[in-house]
Amino acid sequence: MSDNLSRARPAAGGGLMLRERREGWGGATFRPLGRWAPLRRLPCRVASFFLSNPGPLMSRASAIPSLVLLTGAGISRESGLDTFRDADGVWSRVRLEDVATPEGFERDPVKVHAFYNARRHGLRDPEVVPNAAHLALARLERLWPAEVLLVTQNIDDLHERAGSPAPLHMHGELLKARCAACDAVLPWADDLGLEDRCPSCGAEATLRPHVVWFGEMPLEMERIEAALTACGVFVSIGTSGTVYPAAGFVSLARRAGARTVELNLEPSHGASLFHECHHGPATGVVPAFVEALLASAPGLRETE
Ligand code: BJW
Numbered sequence: 001m002s003d004n005l006s007r008a009r010p011a012a013g014g015g016l017m018l019r020e021r022r023e024g025w026g027g028a029t030f031r032p033l034g035r036w037a038p039l040r041r042l043p044c045r046v047a048s049f050f051l052s053n054p055g056p057l058m059s060r061a062s063a064i065p066s067l068v069l070l071t072g073a074g075i076s077r078e079s080g081l082d083t084f085r086d087a088d089g090v091w092s093r094v095r096l097e098d099v100a101t102p103e104g105f106e107r108d109p110v111k112v113h114a115f116y117n118a119r120r121h122g123l124r125d126p127e128v129v130p131n132a133a134h135l136a137l138a139r140l141e142r143l144w145p146a147e148v149l150l151v152t153q154n155i156d157d158l159h160e161r162a163g164s165p166a167p168l169h170m171h172g173e174l175l176k177a178r179c180a181a182c183d184a185v186l187p188w189a190d191d192l193g194l195e196d197r198c199p200s201c202g203a204e205a206t207l208r209p210h211v212v213w214f215g216e217m218p219l220e221m222e223r224i225e226a227a228l229t230a231c232g233v234f235v236s237i238g239t240s241g242t243v244y245p246a247a248g249f250v251s252l253a254r255r256a257g258a259r260t261v262e263l264n265l266e267p268s269h270g271a272s273l274f275h276e277c278h279h280g281p282a283t284g285v286v287p288a289f290v291e292a293l294l295a296s297a298p299g300l301r302e303t304e
Helices: 048-052 104-108 109-123 132-143 158-162 221-230 247-257 282-296
Strands: 018-024 029-035 067-071 147-152 172-179 185-187 207-211 234-236 261-266 275-277
Touching: 018 261, 067 221, 067 247, 104 109, 109 172, 109 207, 132 147, 132 158, 132 282, 147 221, 207 247, 221 247, 234 282, 247 261, 261 282, 275 282
Parallel strands: 067 147, 067 234, 234 261, 261 275
Antiparallel strands: 018 029, 172 185, 172 207
8 A cells, every 4th residue: 555654653853763661650661762852841731630630640650651542533523523423423314334334335336435525525624624632632742752653543634734743544544545456545635436547557436435444454453553562551532432443442552551541522432441531522631631641751841
């Protein structure tokens, strides 16, 4: 695939990070070796609920843990995009069997193309912009002095627009098409249909949305699983915890020793699996959590 993301992640200040396993932060963590990000100063605006009740994330800091951040449709809700399983969500209007399975596409490709074309249009709405939660995660990625992997189930591009350097889109990307004949993955901002030829191999009617449907393998699972088993903190944001394999990430990270945190409007299906939960709209709980996390990292100075 042209957008194979399995490259090593560069350290915040450039170059690659070497890692050493350490204990701390409620579990196994990694400490970056060799190249630390430049020291930074933070404004220390820490959300009051974290200040008044600092959890183990704040109090047991002995090394800087690497982070895996998982996002779902809830993070984009306040940007104007629908979730799937809420009462007014996508699945209240269309059957997922019709538009989010390979069998549905085989049965009625015109209908499936129309569904994703409409969502591509929705993404171009000038009112659909990254919100405070997307921006906070991009800031965390920029400032955190250890590795951060942002994995999103979302196919929108709001993380990129917020400044996240390389979110891993495990369920694909709305603004890309894929050719069933040659496997090329192509940028695709406009309508897609059976009349379109693959710009890479020239085949007719072989292009499909570059999204992962039910029954298909999500993208880059090896890289995600490696990060989950190595991280010190796993944070799940705006996802109902109903769709696998993403719904299983918390168990995998926890078994490997990570501290696990849920940030969601309401308790998700897997809420009991998390060490720590903060419930409320993403634009409130995510920036507050990010500020608290940044404030807990010793010796951080802001370079913005
Ligand atoms: C807010 C908020 C605010 C609202 N602030 N929060 C039986 C048992 C177990 C598994 C299976 C099974 N039968 C089949 C399976 C496997 C299947 C599956 O999990 N099915 C379940 C439904 C049971 N999974 C698959 O088929 C996957 N592939 C697979 O498993 O391959 C095999 C494999 C084996 C081994 C290893 C690895 C793989 C593929 C899944 C593909 C999912 N595709 C979709 C469509 C993508 C394209 C598109 O967008 O159209 O992905 S479905 C849809 O669900 C989309 C999402 O990414 C995904 C997850 O949804 P998400 O993000 O959680 O949204 P919601 O709506 O569910 O939740 C939103 C949350 O936000 C809610 O909690 C709200 O409260 C909250 N919220 N406003 C904060 N303001």
